Amino acid sequence: MPTIAELGARYRSGEATPTEVVESYLQRIETLDPQVRAYVTLTRESALAQAEAAGKRLKAGRPLSLLDGVPLAIKDVICTNGVRTTCASKILENFVPPYDATVMARLGAAGAVMLGKTNMDEFAMGSSTENSAFFPTRNPWDLARVPGGSSGGSAAAVAADLAAGALGSDTGGSIRQPAAFCGTVGVKPTYGRVSRYGLVAFASSLDQIGPLARTIRDAALLLQVIAGHDPLDSTSTDVPVPDYPAALGQGIQGLRVGIPSEYVIEGMDPEVGKAVSAAIEALKGLGAKTEKVSLPTTDYALAAYYLIAPAEASSNLARYDGVKYGHRAAGGKDLIQMYGRTRAEGFGPEVKRRIMLGTYALSAGYYDAYYGKAQRVRTLVRRDFQQAFERVDVLACPTTPSVAFKLGEKEDPLQMYFCDIFTIPVNLAGLPGVSLPCGFTQSGLPIGLQLIGKPFDESTLLSAAYAYEQATPWHTRAPALT
Amino acid sequence: MRMTTDYESVIGLEVHAQLLTRSKMFCGCPTAFGRAPNSQTCPICQGMPGVLPVINRRAIEFAIRTALALHCTVNAGCRFARKHYFYPDMPKNYQISQYEEPLAVNGWLEIEAHGTTRRIGIERLHLEEDVGKLVHEGTLETARASLVDFNRSGVPLMEIVSKPDLRSPEEAAAYLKTLRAILMYLGVCDGNMEEGSLRCDTNISLRPRGSTDYGVKVEIKNLNSFRNVQLATAYEGERQSAAIMSGQIIVQETRLWEADKGKTLSMRSKEYAHDYRYFPEPDLVPLKVEQRWVDQLRTTLPELPVARQQRFVTQYGLPAYDAELLTQSRALADYYEAAAREYPKPKIVSNWVLSELLRELPGDDEAALARCPIPPRNLARLLALIDGGTISGKIAKDVFEKMYSSGEDAETIVKREGLVQVADTGALASVVDQILAANAHAVEDWKKGKKQSLGFLVGQVMKATQGKANPAIVNQLLLEKLPKQS
Amino acid sequence: MPDPNVEHLARLARLDLSEAEKERMRAQLDAILTYIDKLRQLDTEGVEPTSHAIPMVNVMREDEARPCLPAGAMLANAPEREGDFFRVPKIIEE
Ligand SMILES: [Mg+2]
């Protein structure tokens, strides 16, 4: 299975056409997706039409970009003009946006082909994709296990090669954690690097769109297209976007890698610990210098996150009320009944839980003790990272404390929240992070290495990840699906 | 009344002004009024999933200019917050407003009421987005369903909250009038209260005269004219004092002014609606208002109503009354000054503007004057025709009306309709003779000492000449020809 | 010990919860808030709150009107409409 970079080369040499490739992907989806269930909506017709247009451009020697004709999967939290965007929620089951998210407009201008919209935890709330209102997605490495979440559909699609690459969104680890569980690359860019316009909001101050791909180079190619300032997003920055693919392959001689001591916790899967230690040794072997660093607030980050994210979510999800779009409960005899029933029927248990928690955190008399306090803790988390980055260029740690678990295994919400303990601080501090495969358990489940970078320094992050990836065989393995 | 001497009203006003920006507060939709339902919206102002707001710079500038005109402190930093409550006219079920960090605080304006000038404090001034419009099938109480139009949703609103410094319904009305004039002078709001461009809620409580404590306050909504502000606060003051006198406790509540019934009615209590769960709007970044920006905006402030009124008295020698009326709106004052420049007899111009022009114009605001068919220069030239003796003052009023309905200038109308004044003594003398012969009884009365006869006879001559005779000459001729009074 | 009023919160959030859901919610919120309570151990006296990790100020757009979407497109997702209006059931204040 070719990577995005290889596909591009084959297109340009005439070895393959986008139509052939898209057709074979659609064929593969038809065969394998009934097992994996990565997709919520397939856009067969428009994918073929886009492929044909891309083919003509390539034939004429005028491709729009390195992504022209490349088939991608899009997390169903990103608005697509004329294509149903559900957030895997009953409340948006039939919502068809009359506009494109900025990232979709950019992918469109680059000639990328959308195969369909992928499954997720409802409104991106969850770490297993079991919270989808429609069906759970399976981990291609073991169909009894979860793909992680919330971008589980996108990660599974990439891992099972049901798309050449994908977009996900990451609020507390929702790109990196499923990437780790599915053995793919996942990049959470710096907050403000990629426009959030058209990304259905979960927690506005944490959300960020990013790529999932099989290799670091593919992720860099995708990030290149979606990154950059957008006047429609006040929180998107105008920091110049460097040439990410060009930054790869520079080597990591002398790179200072920090190892946060707080990221070794009780209850962590020993196989994960071993694989990550080995990865750090491998980085050293490639010329990096490692050093222990301390991020003392780490232990509080998860608690702060579970105030900030639900608070913002309770606000962002207030608009789903049965008035303008989406589900409306039948039979409400007045407005209050209609509101209460619509939202009771439309939202699943995890979403309700977070709405309740967030409403509490913001309510009169509790703001200072909860939301206000969490925002102060956030300052301390940021400071920890700032101090660490005075001494090192990137941080290395596990993406998750464990590997993919079985469906239904984590029933207790708190237990599920702990899955994101290593990824959440990165969102609180707005930093870029990448997860890439760094080994497999005895039973054949992928393990993820997380690298964390300085704000807007995705280049260093990606080039470190690339050096490691090229020196190790993990990215060449694929799950056996038939 | 005994009770009103024992208690005094403590009144504060909360004014919402729609800003005259081209586009909405957070999206590019136009702010046009009166369009087909839901035709002035986009995903952003309809609160669709995934959309984001972006601040309109001009709205911020309008608010800073207003803050300066109201002597407020413009805060160096300010930020927007979300205010939550569920209502179908509010697409996101939160309003982007300002809360802990408003744009400006602590200002004042001066009002004239009860023959004195008083300084009324401004608590705060902030920006927010307007909501959509609800149309009920019947009234809100009887409707089985309501309809929502989001055209107005997202229009920039400036909220100006006074301190509870007002002490009477007259002062409340005067405050609103003064504030409206300032907003219109600044060009930030069209001041149209009927269309809802300017809206007012009032807080009123009573306290024993001489006390400095505050009583339980009641909020009155839906006051869409100066008159209603005055009537509603007066009614509510009476209602509260009667309640206190009869030993009842005033409850904090929101009441609705029903103008046709002339009373306030309690809106059903909203005990659960008060937890607005404010928090900083994460989709917007804070504003850092630099002093340089404020200073630059200060240079764009126009002369404000009070200053202009004073100047009209000193520069044109107008009575204070004229100056006040003429400066009520910037457009009217501009009109006056333009006409007075062309015809430098300021009091005469004032008389014509205040009586003739305002009788015809549908209002004194910018829109009304923009449509005025008589430009200031044409009014000045009409007045010059009277001075030159071409037409009489009486004919001039007819000419004015014709100018207003046709848009033509005075000379054209006077020429076409042959209205030029007859000042030819010879021609007039024969008319005078005829009138004297035909009105022997009036001549008799005159002889007996009835002075009014002269006026009657002048009138008859004017009538006979269809108003074209020069009245001064007619007067003179009659006095020459009438017999001596006994 | 935090003790959220589930009834009140559900009403504020416009969520009709069944008695069983309320019971479950009470227990789960309790567990989560007990965990969150650890934040109290952390001294944040004098620490400024962070609402955005990447500090920015003064992002504004020029006041230019842009074309709207046609009413038809804006109403296409409406659960119920009447003409070019969204229709909602009888409004009652609470
Ligand atoms: Mg307000």
Ligand SMILES: [Zn+2]
């Ligand atoms: Zn709009």
